Amino acid sequence: MRRRDFLGVLGGAAAVWPLAARAQQGRVPKIGFLYPGNATASVSRIAAFREGLRSAGFPDDQVELVARSADGDPKRVASMAAELINLKVDVLIPTSPIAVQAVRDSTIPIVAFDLETDPVGSGLVASLSHPGGNVTGVFFDFPSFTMKWMELLKEAIPQLANVVVLWDPATGAVQKTAVETAAGILKVQLSIIEVRAATDLDSAFAVAAQRAPDALLMLSSPLFGTNPKRIADFTLRYKLPAVTLFPDVARAGVLMAYGANLFDAFRQCGVLAAKVLRGAKPAELPIELPAKFELVVNLKTARILGLSLPSGVLLRADEVIE
DSSP: OOGGGOOEEEEOOOOOOTTGGGGGTTOOOEEEEEEOSOHHHHHHHHHHHHHHHHHTTOOGGGOEEEEEEOTTOGGGHHHHHHHHHHTTOSEEEEBSHHHHHHHTTOSSOEEEEESSOOTTTTTSOSOSSOOOSSEEEEEOOHHHHHHHHHHHHHHHSTTOOEEEEEEOGGGOSHHHHHHHHHHHHHTOEEEEEEOOSGGGHHHHHHHHHHTOOSEEEEOSOHHHHTOHHHHHHHHHHTTOOEEESOHHHHHHTOSEEEEEOHHHHHHHHHHHHHHHHTTOOGGGSOOBOOSOEEEEEEHHHHHHTTOOOOHHHHHHOSEEEO
């Protein structure tokens, strides 16, 4: 098996599963972590997830974590999901819509990390407070957040009239619909470019630059969130003022990011997984929203792009990169 197909089995020292071990005495519980983005980025996310497990009473030597990363290739997700299911893990942690869809029919308890799907509207759960099925997890109320992105762009670039949007169709239509609605309210013209795999990034940014937009909006997807340096380099090369969900992308050089603190959200996911390991049913565990959000503004990039950002944007920022 190639290294990128198998990020690793983390933990693994023999231990007795506390509390829930009576049903499977002497067996270390096993968690399957399915990540469609690149393996390098998944390391920090797994570390945050592990931190959540530890805070909930599962030290590293009392749980085995089996991770699979598709390295930005959506065609590999289904086979990796099947592999984790065949390993008979005790809990599945699919991250992103494509991973959730790949495992949703499994009878294994699912704790999802999904920042793009409306869990109720998509039929994954009956309600946020009582999921009612085999899925719980950390989800993001994206439609109401999209307007904040567009308003932030409008404030940063008052002459904003046309925006190119990069959208990964594997994340579903919720984001696309939401951004179209927000653009209509703010009287901004949109041009949407589909990005289906990491190999599409070069051509997508080249096409975006050809359309000469006032700004670029990257909708939430592991394709963008797990390639911060590469994404930032594209926006700087083509001089595109850009906003994204992922703070690390702004730290790498993109103009702005406003979104969930991913590592805190992965810790939340780890705490939920610990509850399932102790016997809680996903049907009875309320869906959680990310608890912490960040606005990161890269003032260095603004100067490179010749933009003078208003003080209102800078004062609201949690982090300003000089």
